[in-house]
Amino acid sequence: MKTVKHTGYKDKPAEKKGEAIIHIKGLKKSFGENMVLKNINLDVRKGENVVVLGRSGSGKSVTIQCIVGKINPDEGELTVFGEDVASLHERGLKELRTRIGFLFQGAALYDSMTVRENMEFPLTRVLKIKDRTEIEHRVEDVLTSVGLIDAIDKWPSELSGGMRKRAGLARTLIVQPEIMLYDEPTTGLDPATSREIAQLILDMQKKYKTTSLIITHDMECARITSDRVVVMHEGEYIAEGTFEELKNSKDNLVCSFF
């Protein structure tokens, strides 16, 4: 097996903020004979924007699915807010998920609901808010933040790719999660819109003071949003550092991403 030396992080550690609210150590996951995660170690600290770079099929999405408890790992430690995710039962998992926002690759807007109803759904079903004034205030506030207030009564099918991503981001942020997980937030968008979405992610992180873990293979998105970048290859993290550190890395495998 090819052993790849850690680069960047060992030479010059990236700036670390606060306590680790996501802690992953020795995480392994197989599907049948296909070992997707071989040995994942990662700490995400409060207020930090961590970008995970990697080719398709390298196990990035499986990692964040483990974080929200959608997939149970075979081995290793995975704690979020100090809670062992794999040992949580239904109620505990639900409570944990209300503190985590997850933006899906295709935004996953509920297509039988308007943008307004999409925003109201987590407020009424997750936070159980009944006060109409508060609901309307929150919906208008979050849609203004992402620049979609004019599309409030549109159907998801009437929105462009970029607008769908904005709406998906707004629906996730409306419950004010402490951690945001982004699964390929700029996939399928043109370069200009990708930059807009990446900038929006950064702006929203500052406004709502969230901690973000961003899965992507879009270098521009990684450059704009990251405090720290982790490079993943064939189920293992092979390098860690700031975007500039990794860009100047001498490791051929790491360089191939930049």
Place this chain on the structure above:
Amino acid sequence: MAEQAPAWKRWLEESGDQVIFLKGFFRNMFRGGFEWSELIRQCYEIGYKSFTLVATTAFIMGLVLALQLRPTLVGFGAASMLPRTLVIAIVREIGPVITAIICAGKMASGIGAELGSMKVTEQIDAMDVSGANPMQYLVVTRVLATTCMVPLLAIMGDVISLIGGFVAINIQGSVSLLLYYNKCVGALSFSDLLPAVIKTVFFGFAIGFIGCYKGYNSDRGTESVGLSANSAVVASSLWIFVIDAIVVQISNVMLS
């Protein structure tokens, strides 16, 4: 390429999954925060919007059944038995089963395709990871909507079938509406009505449950949406006949 498990093993696995899904359905049905508004919306979407289809089919079925029965009964000199024969056949068997089969085609495929599409586009996952309860919002409401609406549609279908029968009788002869009504009502008893209504409740449950199960457990990929819709119709139609056979046997034993 991974070797596929034998058919019996896959069938057992799917049966086990269905039992777990059923348990999840009942657990979420009695959990707090019931989605009343969504249940009413589903009753409208699933039930009210199926009315025209059920009514048209029922009317034609009653009409054709009367036209087909008449020559045979006339041959035996029993033309006056036509309303009685018609009402027993429609209320006890043909009405509920045909309505349920029509509903399986429309509702189970619709639910299977809708939930399958939501699964493929990660909408169900999005609900789940947000901390909402997709079983309660999507599955419980749809299954209860079909369980409530199929019996109502079957009762309306029976009435419309009998109207079709009345029209057919009057095409070839002349019978007053009052006489036809009296003959039909006089022929029916409690033991004809109760099992017929009870079995439509089970038909409705099977249609909703199988539609939801197939859609909710779709694979990733657009092809699976079509497969979910298709298998929902096939499986629910099959279950309608199985339930029919069981309810008829039980009601015969209990009411004889």
